[in-house]
Amino acid sequence: MTSGSTSPATLPDPGLEGLDPRWSRLVTTPHLDGVGRTWHLLDNQVEEPRVTLLCVHGNPTWSYLWRDVIAQAPADVRVVAIDHLDMGFSERTGTTRRLDQRVDDLCALTDELDLTGPVVTVAHDWGGPISLGWAQRHKAQLGGVVLMNTAVHQPAGSPAPTLIRMVRTPGMLDQICEKTPTFVRGTMALTRPRAARPIREAYEAPYRSADRRKAIADFVEDIPLDESHPSQVVLDTIAADLDQLGDVPALLLWGPSDPVFSDLYLWDLAARLPHADIHRFIGAGHLTPEDADVASAIYPWLDQLDGAVPVSPADQEREPLWTGLERRSGDDTLAILEMGEDGEEEWVSFADLDADVKRVAAGLADLGVTKGTRVALLIQPGIDLAVCLYACWRIGAVIVLVDAGLGVKGIGRALASANPAYLIGGTQAVTAARGMRWPGVRIATMSLGQAKKRALGLRPTLPELREHGEGQPTPPAPTSVDVAAVVFTSGATGPAKGVVYKHSQIQAQRDAIVDLYDIQPEDSLVAAFGPFALFGPAMGIPSAVPNMKVTSPGSLTAQALADAVRAIDATLVFASPAALRSVVETAGEMSPLQVAALTRVRVLMSAGAPVPAALLRVVGDLMPKAELHSPYGMTEVLPVADISLSEMDAVPDGNGVCVGHPIEGVQVAISPLDADGVPTEPLTRESGIVGEVCVQAAHMRDGYDRLWKIENEASRPAGWHRTGDVGHIDEADRLWVEGRIGHIVTTADGPVTPIGIEHAVSELPDITQAAVVGVGPAGTQQVVVVAVPTSPGRRATLADEGLADRVRAEAGEVDVAAVLIVPSFPVDKRHNSKIDRTRIARWAERVLAGGRVGRP
């Protein structure tokens, strides 16, 4: 032990931002080091607690890190947040304390505190191993472990050891950690968004002089990087003993934007604690509790620990996803037709597709892909995608699907979160994957020369997988409760979320669509709508993918659609509203043969965004025999409800958009809004009650991927999915959607939903589009209508009194404080149909407070 300067424990300086001085106490552990040591800790001192959180900070922070966790603690939860000895405001002992000593220290402290009832450890950074060391010695008392951006092992490929070695070069360590506050300040610089100055100062408060910072250098020095390090064996033991915590609930909360403890460490911990719940706070960095609201994850997680495990409704046995294809394995007729540019066509028969799926399945298995292995498929809809998809499903691999519309950055984020072991794609995708360092062993769908393969860092290619799999036995199939897919939502409301589906849920989705549109073996499908392009083989019917750009549904022309329909005599067409709009615009360019082909279509289904009746009517002119349907749903559950054009025309006026009756087997209920626009329970099916639309269905998502908090919030009551849409059920049991929860305006007279007013206002002859937003504090907001006129000027302005009167007349009972006119709406980059209301609301707030007008 080197000797350093000593000083007693003290209470923190008064007035530190967000820190209640009543939480601070000094506790002496009398026998430690033979002389007794005094600790500073934060303790809300709840008596007879339901559970105690033992919060352990890392380096170079202190218990201040946990102030929000204490502040938000329920009345029956005790929170004890310690300052390690020689850290924070605890005693400066003059000694050097290594990992094993720090575990001993913590055990001595909790003995002194005499904690009763279950204890859940909560730790960050190097507090992680210390807390786990404590946990392993207190298994009888241990209620759970919560870990944030920490490690018990250096996984291969991490740059952290290099960084640490750099800091540890002679002279550097003292200089950075001890003699100057560089390390403390550098850590604060990692906060995202950057913490406010009073908070940064509070973190620095106990480390203002070199003699108070010695332990910061000691901590860095104590990180084992090789076998000879004295703490290596201690850390290895802690890591190895994690398998004994298999029955202890665990929660891993992670800031992915951490240059030190990157996702690699999360995957390492997740592999050691396979039962752990995981939540990645997208955008948060190293100082997780500072960057993210961790308390709002921890407390609900504690609450559900005691609760019963939700039982998913018993579902009937359904056919595996590949059975429809297998049944036609002797059938040489067309299964999938891929239409390329310039009339190029490529097709595969059911027999060949089935054989190819089995070959690739065996090839993947040969490569090491097994049940549960994640395989990202960055392949355009078509034959290759179908082969890879059904091959993965056939052997229980979990496919990861990412909407190409997310863009390179969004795809990267999604893949970082899903962390696939393999990534299959075309040249463009594997090139991007290499350049952007996307995770996963890269597999190209086409043959490439050796040089090119090496340049792209490719292992095998799809043709090679076929070769390897040729003649191999088909590996064992998964069961219907195994996970089948992680599908990333479009991310219109924040970062894209991975939605987890089991085989049974995708089977149920296939069956729901078959039932809804009465799909028969004689039918054939043209799918210009992503999710459903994959179902042809599963339904055992031929399908064609028209020539269009995947990232831009508006690139589908009437000719391309008609050619696809004609090629397979399609009876079913699935297309997004954007694609249909473009089809309508280009309808005049069709040849008589193309026009005739469309007249044979039996069902047209358009999903992906609300479909205006007017659009369906025009499409109906092109497909006179077709029933025109618009299903309602979302990535998490689709379809929920369905409405046909004739039903749309028969529906009386109401508030919002009528999306039709819930389909067979789907339960829809409303979570009523309270006066502040917050959804409440119990759910109701009573007509006319406005609230969040909640859904239960066999084809509903299983959960969200590594987003425990979001999954928990979206699954109340247990077994339901909260859609985030607001609406009501009418007397005829039809569902109406009135907007998004986040777009509700909360006025003093109660919540106001936007869509009804928006539709009424946009019916005015001189208005094309309208957005209803709220300004002012929640609960006392004013309703503002922002509108785009048919002949917009160049500048945003207040509507004149005449227009304001007409808009107010459309709003009925709702008091509209102001009507603003803008040249155009800002739209979400990826969804040209979705207007960016958040931005419009911010703009309106500024203008109506007397700020600069500009434009939204």
Add this chain to the structure above:
Amino acid sequence: MGRTGPRRWAGGATVRVLVTGATSLVGSAVVNLLKDRGDSVSVLQRRPGGLDVTEHLGDIADRTAVATAMVGVDAVVHVAGRAAATGEWELFEETNVLGTRNVVETARTAGVTRLVYVSSPSVAHSGRSLVGAPAGPADPDHARGHYARSKAQAELVALGANSDSMSVVAIRPHLIWGPGDTQLVGRIVDRARSGRLAIVGSGASLIDTIYIDNAAEALVAALGRAPELGGRALVVTNGQPRPIREILNRIVIAAGLELPRIKVPYPLAHTGGIVVDRVWEHRKIESDPPMTSFLAEQLGTAHWFDQRETRRSLEWRPTVTLDEGFRRLESWFQSELATKP
């Protein structure tokens, strides 16, 4: 009428209410409401008002006159005050601060049990935008201008007199208007007539106002709820903020005049207003200035309030909407035109 239900006092005895400043728009409206519901009403004011009630003539700065008017009174609605845009501090202090002290002190001596003081939201306003704001505490040190500062001091005097024996409530109506209003409506119409009405900034700042009948009903409601609300201050508005340009235009339209065309950028109006403040103060000019810094702030920044607590506490809601108010204003202008050749 009492549509909003101010409760009658127990026992059924006629309530004797004194209204100060009853010649003002809101004062006379309160007198009429109280009379209609059967209260015994007397008034204290400087000039005869022609109301059919007991009239005490006198200045509230004159303690003897106030004490005389207070004899035998159960409740007081204290409206009187100096509301000019400019003038020396001493004038505001005398009427608003000393006058209010005279009213509350003589009321206490006379055994008055309820007192409602008509205050102003400006007492808590330091010049920033108010967006769905709660009623903050009166703050004379930061209130803008002599009027707001004197009203703030007066509100502290009034609420300081709240006790077990006398409940005092401060009600802060924001921009009262209606037929016969010489303050807001009168000034806007005068300026519009002479082509001097300007829109400050974009004209989009949301401003709360209150129609006269609603303000009077809120004051009467406060009288009824005084025992529960003693010591509190509440802002009352129509709960329908509108862009300032719309309010000006609708008043001008109701008066049958041309819409204003002049636009003044906010920074210019504000700077100009500060100059005017100094000049008018320095030269002791009594007439209305074209612009003051306070007025520029009023016109160029948002001023609207959270009405939830007010409505709960007073058990009151506005009964006349803005639309209905503007219709009544228009008919009033038309009948005025018809009677004045």
